[in-house]
Every structure is written in C-alpha cells, then in structure tokens.
Amino acid sequence: MADLLRTPLHALHVELGAKMVPFAGYDMPVQYGLGVMKEHQHTREKAGLFDVSHMGQVIVRGSSFEAAATGLETLIPVDILGLAENRQRYGFFTNAQGGIEDDLMLANRGDHVFVVVNAACKAADIAHMKAALEPDLNVLQINDRALLALQGPASEAVLADLNPAARDMNFMDVATLDLNGVETWVSRSGYTGEDGYEISVPADAAEGxxxxxxxxxxxxxxxxxxxxxxxxEGGLCLYGHDIDADTTPVEGALTWAIQKVRRAGGDRAGGFPGADIIFEQMRNGAPRKRVGLLPEGRAPMREGVVLFASQDATDPIGTITSGGFGPTIGGPVAMGYVPTEHATPGTTVYGDLRGKRQPLTVSKMPFTQANFKR
Amino acid sequence: MQFTEEHEWLRADGDVYVVGITQHATEQLGDLVFVELPEVGATVSKDDEIVVIESVKAASDILAPIDGEITEVNEALAATPELANTDATGEGWFFKIKASDPSQLEGLMDEAAYNAFIG
Structure with missing residues (x-):
C-alpha cells in the first residue's frame, strides 16, 4: 500500500490516543477514547473539534471576483456571481450526463473564490478546473494550511473567547479572524447539522x-x-456514496442548491455541463430520488442493502447508500434511492437484511433538527 | 472461564455454559447498538453463525463456540446492547448453551492463554 499522507495534526491525533485508519489516502482518526457514540453526543450537546485538513482548499483567482465566479459558473450550476462578499454557499461540479463529479463549498473572498472540495476528489477537481477554465484564471491548491471544524452548540462561545467577532457571524458567513495571533479564514458552517465553524489555519499554527x-x-x-x-442524521450527502457521477442533482434531491438565476428561464440559465438533462428532470421529474429511510426496529441497515416495494417482490427498486445507528435518534437511520413513486414520506419499503425483508419508512430529512445560526 | 480465538468467553453454570464476548472484543467493535440472539431450543453446531451484532461501525457474526442446544438468551442484552460494552463478562452475556460434546471444551484457552493470544 502506498504511504498514507498525514495532516498537520497527525502527531496530536496519535498523542490523544486516536484509532487511526486510512481515509482518502490519509491516515486519519476514526475515533478517540470516548468512542463514536459519546463523540457524537458530545458534538450535539457541546462542541467537537474535527481535523478535516484532508479536504482540498483551493483559491480560484482572476482579474476580479466576478471573473473567477463567471468562470466557475461554467462548471457549477449555482449562483456564484450573486454571492455577497464574505458569503459562502454549497455547490457541485456536474458532468455532461448531469451527474455530480463532486460537491463543494464556494466563498466570495473579495478578489477571489475560495473553494473547499472533498479529499478523495481534490486532485480530479483541481485538474478539471485547470483544464476547463480559461487560462487567465489561476487555480491554486492551498497546501500549507490545515482545516479544522469546530461543531456544536458551544462552538460560538468557545471561538468568541479567542475573537469576539466569531459571535457576529451568521450561518455561511466567512471572515478572516485573528485567533491567538494567527490569521485564520473562518466560515460559519460545517457538516454535522449543528452550528459551528470551519477554520483554515496555517499548517505550522494548526496544532497550537x-x-x-x-x-x-x-x-x-x-x-x-x-x-x-x-x-x-443531518441528512447530508457523502460524496461517492449518496451522490456520485451517475446521480443528478434532481435524483440527489439537491435542486435547492441551484438558484433560480441558473435554472431554465433565469438570467444566467444553464451554461454548465449536463444542463439540458438536469432541466429536463426538473421539469418532468427524475426516475428515482434520494430519500431518508427509518428502519423499523433496532437493526441498522447499511450501505448496499437492497430495497424492495413489498415483502415478496422479486425485483429490487433501490439501494441504501448510507446507513447506520443514529446516536441522537437512538435508532437506525439511512438514506438511499427509490423510484419517485415510492419517494413520498410515509411510504413503506423493505430492505433485505441478512435474507429477511425488514420494513423502512421513507422520511423527511434531516432526521435531527438543524441548529444553524441564521 | 474459558476463551475462544473468536473472542468469546464461556463460563460453566450448572450443566450449561454461559457465553459472551470479551472486553477486548467489545473495545475493538466499539459501542454495540444491535444484537440478534438465537432462538431458545435451537440446536447449533460449532462455528455456526448464531448471533448478529452491530456496533456503530459494522455488523459482525458470533459463532457457536461448541455443539449444543441453546437453553436461554439474554433478553436484556437485546433491549440494551451496550451492556456488552459496559459489563462484557457479566450483564452482557449472550446465551446459555448445553454442550452435546463436552470434549470440545478441552481445546479452549484459559485466561492467561487468551491474554497472551490478544497480546
């Protein structure tokens, strides 16, 4: 096996007694001494610190923010030009078939766009941007900064101790903040369904x-x-599992991320890969849809479990793409794809679990109330 | 108490053996969230997959350590799987089995041998 990469916090993880596992080419902590269950609950109740330095941090710079945003809008079906300075939003790269090549965060940083992409996709994403964007746009991977996520209801008070300006940020605001004498790029966002921050910090200051x-x-x-x-539990997609190059934003239930201005009839409609297919599905519906699924009973149903319309149907109708035990829900939770006619909340479908058909109920997501600061 | 290489423990209790998984096993598995126990009265053979356990991370099978008949299962564990994490060799027992071939017990490890095995 190739040598695993290490984040700037690797030594700290080991010192803290983390169990390290390979993830997207990095040696990463899967859990510390508390264990998954208590770590989950602690994050929902207080605050959790995550090392997400394996994710890709990229600056896209042109003659102006508008130049960079205009270029990126040819690859990403969201309103980037309309982002106010120091605001961030969710987006994704699409392909010619309307599939999703990666999902990402985009921020207007005044004279450039700051992009955060998934670890497993970052090399491909950067190559894609370099190949597809006009040569006057510069795509710069940031390799000398770590990325920390501080998540949970106590995050604001914790970070405001270091810089009171953290308190004034709203969900999806971005700011340059001095934290302990270090220049950090902070967004009020995360991927846990909780209030919190993602903090880009110079690698040599990350451990401190x-x-x-x-x-x-x-x-x-x-x-x-x-x-x-x-x-x-937050109903958030994991790229490569819940969405991938073969799922469109319509199938993935992500059309909320495509603002009106980029949709059919909008001022900057289309102009991104797969627009025709995505617009056709937005008009007429997609054959299948990503839904939340609540298994009955206690047994978790995990990725790969095949779904059926009834106890005795012979042909599968879909699969679970993510599933496990939800510590806050106190029971199993899952998401997966089903035909649109089975996607209405309340519908019962059946998963094949070790040869037995177990019922699941199609459910709205998120499973847990999101606690963002709006 | 005796131990298997599959990280089960067996403790004689009258003419049956109480079976569970070791503290070491529960530490490796992480927090248990689901346990599916065999049916009382079932006749099982050594290495049959008779219990399914799920932790926050993954599903695993527990094998019958010996041939025999299941005489009792721990319903409290099915309702509260974390008992296996908090009290692996006590409240977290899985099932009781009546051995049909007691000679199979002879090949099992004692505590010292098991501790050496998990090193």
Whole structure:
C-alpha cells in the first residue's frame, strides 16, 4: 500500500490516543477514547473539534471576483456571481450526463473564490478546473494550511473567547479572524447539522490552535466515525456514496442548491455541463430520488442493502447508500434511492437484511433538527 | 472461564455454559447498538453463525463456540446492547448453551492463554 499522507495534526491525533485508519489516502482518526457514540453526543450537546485538513482548499483567482465566479459558473450550476462578499454557499461540479463529479463549498473572498472540495476528489477537481477554465484564471491548491471544524452548540462561545467577532457571524458567513495571533479564514458552517465553524489555519499554527481549543472544557476531539453519523442524521450527502457521477442533482434531491438565476428561464440559465438533462428532470421529474429511510426496529441497515416495494417482490427498486445507528435518534437511520413513486414520506419499503425483508419508512430529512445560526 | 480465538468467553453454570464476548472484543467493535440472539431450543453446531451484532461501525457474526442446544438468551442484552460494552463478562452475556460434546471444551484457552493470544 502506498504511504498514507498525514495532516498537520497527525502527531496530536496519535498523542490523544486516536484509532487511526486510512481515509482518502490519509491516515486519519476514526475515533478517540470516548468512542463514536459519546463523540457524537458530545458534538450535539457541546462542541467537537474535527481535523478535516484532508479536504482540498483551493483559491480560484482572476482579474476580479466576478471573473473567477463567471468562470466557475461554467462548471457549477449555482449562483456564484450573486454571492455577497464574505458569503459562502454549497455547490457541485456536474458532468455532461448531469451527474455530480463532486460537491463543494464556494466563498466570495473579495478578489477571489475560495473553494473547499472533498479529499478523495481534490486532485480530479483541481485538474478539471485547470483544464476547463480559461487560462487567465489561476487555480491554486492551498497546501500549507490545515482545516479544522469546530461543531456544536458551544462552538460560538468557545471561538468568541479567542475573537469576539466569531459571535457576529451568521450561518455561511466567512471572515478572516485573528485567533491567538494567527490569521485564520473562518466560515460559519460545517457538516454535522449543528452550528459551528470551519477554520483554515496555517499548517505550522494548526496544532497550537487545536490544543488551545481542546483545552476548553466543552471541547472534545471527534473522529471520522462520529462525523459520519452526525452528517447522516443531518441528512447530508457523502460524496461517492449518496451522490456520485451517475446521480443528478434532481435524483440527489439537491435542486435547492441551484438558484433560480441558473435554472431554465433565469438570467444566467444553464451554461454548465449536463444542463439540458438536469432541466429536463426538473421539469418532468427524475426516475428515482434520494430519500431518508427509518428502519423499523433496532437493526441498522447499511450501505448496499437492497430495497424492495413489498415483502415478496422479486425485483429490487433501490439501494441504501448510507446507513447506520443514529446516536441522537437512538435508532437506525439511512438514506438511499427509490423510484419517485415510492419517494413520498410515509411510504413503506423493505430492505433485505441478512435474507429477511425488514420494513423502512421513507422520511423527511434531516432526521435531527438543524441548529444553524441564521 | 474459558476463551475462544473468536473472542468469546464461556463460563460453566450448572450443566450449561454461559457465553459472551470479551472486553477486548467489545473495545475493538466499539459501542454495540444491535444484537440478534438465537432462538431458545435451537440446536447449533460449532462455528455456526448464531448471533448478529452491530456496533456503530459494522455488523459482525458470533459463532457457536461448541455443539449444543441453546437453553436461554439474554433478553436484556437485546433491549440494551451496550451492556456488552459496559459489563462484557457479566450483564452482557449472550446465551446459555448445553454442550452435546463436552470434549470440545478441552481445546479452549484459559485466561492467561487468551491474554497472551490478544497480546
């Protein structure tokens, strides 16, 4: 196996007793001493610190923010030009078939667009941008900064101790903040369904900042295991599982991310890969849709479980793409794809679990109330 | 108490054996969230997959450690799977089995041998 990459916080994870696992080419902490269940609950109740430095941080710069945004709108079906300065939004790269090549965050940073992409996709995303964008746009991967996520209801108080300006940020605001004498790029966002921040910090200052945050009695280090159960309860997609190059934003129930101005009839409609297919599905519906699924009973149903319309149907209708135990729900939760006619909340479908058909109820997501600061 | 290489423990209780999984196993598995126990009265053979356990991370099978008949299962564990994490060799027991071939017990490890095995 090729050598695993290490984030700037690797030594700290090991010192804290983390169980390390390979993830997207990095040696990453899946859990610390608390274990997945308690780490999950701690994040929902207080605050959790996550190392997400494996994710890709990219600056796209042109002659102006508008130039960079205009270029990126040819690859991404969201309103980037309309982002106010120091505001962020969710988006995704599409392909010619309307599928999703990666999902990402985009921020207007005044004279450039700051992009955060998934670890497993970052090399492909950067190559894609470099190949597809006009040569006068510069695509710069930021390799000398770590990325921390501080998530949970106590996050605001913890970060405001270091810089009171953190308190004034709203959900999806972005700011340059001095934290302990270090210039950080902070967004009020995350991927747990909780209020919180993502903090881009110079690599050589990352461990010091992480130690400082962890010294707060309300903050615990949280691994990828709880990150997965938190985002699942939050109804948030994991790229490569819940969405991929073969799922469109309509199938993935992500059309909310495509603002009106980019939709058919909008001032800047289309102009991104797969627009015709995506618009056709927005008009007429897609054959299948990503839905939340609540298994009956206690047994988790995980990725790959095949779904059927009834106890005795022979032909499958879909599959679970993410599933597990939701510590906040106190029971199993899942998401997956079903034909649109089975996608109405309240519909019962059946999953094949070790040869037995177990009922699941199609449910609205998120499973847990999102607690963002609006 | 005796131990298997599958990280089960067996403790004699009258003419049956109480079976569970070791503390070491529960630490490796993480927090248990689901346990599916065998049916009382079932006749099982050594290495049959008779219990399904799910942790926050993954599903695993527990194998019958010996041939025999299931005489009792721990309903409290089915309702509260974390008992296996908090009290692996006590309240977290899985089932009781009546051995049909007691000679199979002879190949199992004692505590010292098991501790060496998990090193």
């Amino acid at each position: 900042l992480a130690r400082f945050l962890l010294s707060h009695p309300d903050v615990e280090a949280i691994g990828l295991g709880a990150r997965d159960s938190l985002r699942l």
